[in-house]
Amino acid sequence: MWDNEVYDKLSDLIFSGEFETGSNLIERNLATRLGVSRVPVRETLTKLVAQGSLEGGRKGEGVRMRRYSADEIRQLYDYRATIEGGIARAAALSASLADVLRLSIICDEMEATLEEDKSGRWGSLDRRFHEALAESCRNDRYDRALKSLLHECFYVFYVLSRKRSRSELSVEDLKSHQRLALADHRALVKFIETHQPDEAESQARLHILRSADRVIRAAIETDLGE
Template identity: 25%
Template sequence: MAGDIYDRIRALIASGAYLGGDVLPESELAARLGVSRTPIREAMRRLQAEGVIRREAYRRAVVVDVDPNEVIHIFTARASLEPIAVGMAARHSDDAFLKELRELHEAMDEAIHESEPDRRLYRDLNARFHRVIWAQGGNAFFAELVNLVARKPVVSPTFNSWTRAELMRSNRQHGDLVEALSAADAEWAEAAMRAHLLSSRATYRRISADTPEAAPRKQDWMFPDPGTAEIKPEPVSVR
């Protein structure tokens, strides 16, 4: 029960129903989700431990509004951790793993080339692409460590503000990763992953600099929980 409530509250925040700085009243959430306050409190403790919410005066739960500098630090941390993860994946690569990555890569390309890029779908596919790589390394502890860093809440601008050209560049880099993993070349894969994440960090810096401080801010996740993503966990069918 508590796990389901946690997913639903996290999904509400990710959808923009609650923004950074908003109070999350337990009674309101309980009524909205049709449950007692006990599972709400359990879910809130988990969200607080993950840094999604914080407690203020009178124990009010408030959605954390992440500072852009913290987002830069997250990208920097990922640029150190994820090359290790992809290197391990290269050493444990198999046909099923490569097939799934190719399908995700092609599906992201299709999302980009819609008349208006489907950024939400691209975000969810991107999250799956990276998660598949982490899982392939055979080290569940390290995969969870990377996930803990990557799934930190990120206040827009994120993929919602990326141009088509920036999305295309990002997905070309995914293609480089697929090639390196297909060659089972750990060193190449590690270099490709680091370049990919540093490029994404530079894009975030560009978007942050172009966004006025007074602009409306919508909560978003670079890495939504699998339970809150809009796509299903089974392999993507390529048309």
């Protein structure tokens, strides 16, 4: 198994809610589970620590699933709102018709997952949308900055969402958020298509900060943030 496959499989386990926040991830056990040597697992864990979803534990404990306080979540999303607002502004000035079409197609696929109740695909499509947005702004620094943020933000959001589901909180609440997020995406695409940088930036910031409010509420309700 190649290192990127180990990364993908381990990321899937993390985002699936397989591990509780704060729990230790044992390198030896993960290597056995994935059927690989410990070297690629160790390298992958190091990468995930750098991306923010894992953190170093006490000596001898390896790494563990990261816990976030409400303040840390707010800081993370405030930073992302600033970065992604700038990306949306730049995209409204430089995105091509092909970029707009790509974003619109992803929105259509996201809508289909809601209609067909394929919520498992939502997260990957959501991430694809934001990555495509970053690529459309024609600024490599913005692109790299956002992609490094997305892993951490999506870890916080989806681990919280799955923990809420296990706590038997409303599934419809998640669906409602997804429908609102899709409406935000479509509005943003329209502003980019019609070259309205101020509106695109404001819409992107609104979308991210609205997600932050939901994540912080979820952290409080599930005691994930301490």
